Amino acid sequence: MTSTKLTSFLSEKLEGLKSQGLYNEIDPVEGANGAIITIKGKELINLSSNNYLGLATDERLKKVAIDAVKTYGVGAGAVRTINGTLDLHLKLEEKLAAFKGTEAVISYQSGFNCNMAAISAVMDKNDAILSDELNHASIIDGCRLSKAKIIRVNHSDMDDLRQKAKEAVESGQYNKIMVITDGVFSMDGDVAKLPEIVDIAEEFDLMTYVDDAHGSGVLGKGAGTVKHFGLQDRVDFQMGTLSKAIGVIGGYVAGKQELIDWLKVQSRPFLFSTAVTPADVAASTEAIEILMDSTELQNRLWENSDYLKKGLTQLGFDIGNSETPITPCIIGDEKATQQFSKRLYEEGVYAxxxxxxxxxxxxxxxxxxxxSAHTKEMLDQALTIYEKVGKELGII
Structure with a gap:
């Protein structure tokens, strides 16, 4: 029999979320997650995917994935430390290290896993972590798992970072101190002030950790935020994902060889989760090779990003201070936001x-x-719908 306590808890909490406009409905996509998607038989212009470069549906990636399945099968068959490390995994890690400009790379099953794995493998209860207040949930959870003292830093506030770094060092309470930040902040699209962060870290001998999930494939000719600023020799941990611009699934940490060696023997998701599938590894490697050979996809992405931003701004929408393709339309009230998204959907835009x-x-x-997969015609159509719905709801 189901627990009455559980039933009561779930009913109360779910109803509370729905009444506040905070309940998230999941919309299954019928077919590929491209520039145009189908949901419940309705075709929509897709403005919600992290598939920045259109690689999730790229024919070149499909081909190598199919070939890998034919040669290696559908699964790796074991964790990496037993016999789940295929030569494909090593090839991907070597390619990523060359791409990121570091000595070595370790790959994981997801970007979330990276932050859970790497932070807790290096930091413990005797340490402290200076964490930007807008860091991703996976960073927050990785920090909590480490049991280190978490010191919240005001968003991109270098004076606050310097002051809190100084206080942490001078307190003498901690063996090690890390500063950790997103490279690109996923909700607002702004870029971390990495040159200043690294300068402060070096001043106080802090470790540096950059989660570049939304910067990889987008900034630095695709190599990410750290390389965009030319800081690959001065950042200790570069975390990236293979699930967004790369178009597949997985994540990685890039850094010095000794760091990667340590993570391979101490990071729990690496030790206790079955390795990423052969098809996904092969497709990820192909995607990295494409990005190393050409900036065509990035160029098209930025052209489309600038075009959409300009159009939304001219219509009167508040798009915040984004410096990247991430383009929020800030509504404010939760229920109004849900209604705005619903009306966009009804008119043919999935945002x-x-x-x-x-x-x-x-x-x-x-x-x-x-x-990069959107056409100007798609974006024009989306802007027309934004204008109609924005005026209808009194947002613009």
Missing amino acids: KSIVFPTVPKGKGRVRNMPT
Whole structure:
């Protein structure tokens, strides 16, 4: 028999979320997650995917994935430390190290796993972590798992970072101190002040950790935020994902050889989760090779991003201070945000509402993710719909 306590808890909490406009409905996509998607038989312009470069549906990646399945099968068959490490995994890691400009790379099953793995493998209860207040949930959970003292730093506030670094060092309480930040912040699209962060870290002998999930494939000719600033020799941990611009699944940490050696024997997701499938590894490697050979996809992404931003701004939408293709339309009220997203859907645009707890209360928005796969005609159609719905709801 189901526990009455559980039933009561779930009913109360779910109803509470729905009444506040905070309940998230999941919309299954019928077919590929490209520039145009189909949901419940309805074709929609897709502005919610992280598939920045259109690689998730790229024919070159499909081919190598199919070939890998024919040669290696559908699964790796074991964790990496037993016999789940295929030569494909090593090839991917070597390619990623060359791409990121580091000595070595370790790959994981997801970007979330990277932050859970790497932070807790290096930091412990005798350490402290200076963490930007807008860091991704996976960073927050990785920090908590480590049991280190978490010191919240005001978003991209270098004076606050310097002051808190100074206090932490001078307190003498901690064996090690790390500063950790997103490279690109996923809800607002702004870029971390990495040159200043690294300068402060070197001043106080802090370790540096950059989660570049939304910067990899987008900035630095595709190699990410760290390389964009030329800091690959001065950042200790570069975390990246293979699930967004790369178009597949997985994540990785890039850094010095000794760091990677340590993570291979101490990071729990590496030790206790079955390795990424052969098809996904082969497709990821192909994607990295494409990005190393050409910036064509990035160029098209940025053209589309600039075009959409300009159009939304001219219509009167608040798109915040994004410096990347991530383009929020900030509505504010949670229920109004949900209604705005619903009306966009009805008119033919899929732009998912994002509300608390993903963003602070009163900061609800729809987040637009233009990609290299969108055409100008698609973006023009989306802008026409934005104008209609924005005026209808009194947002513009």
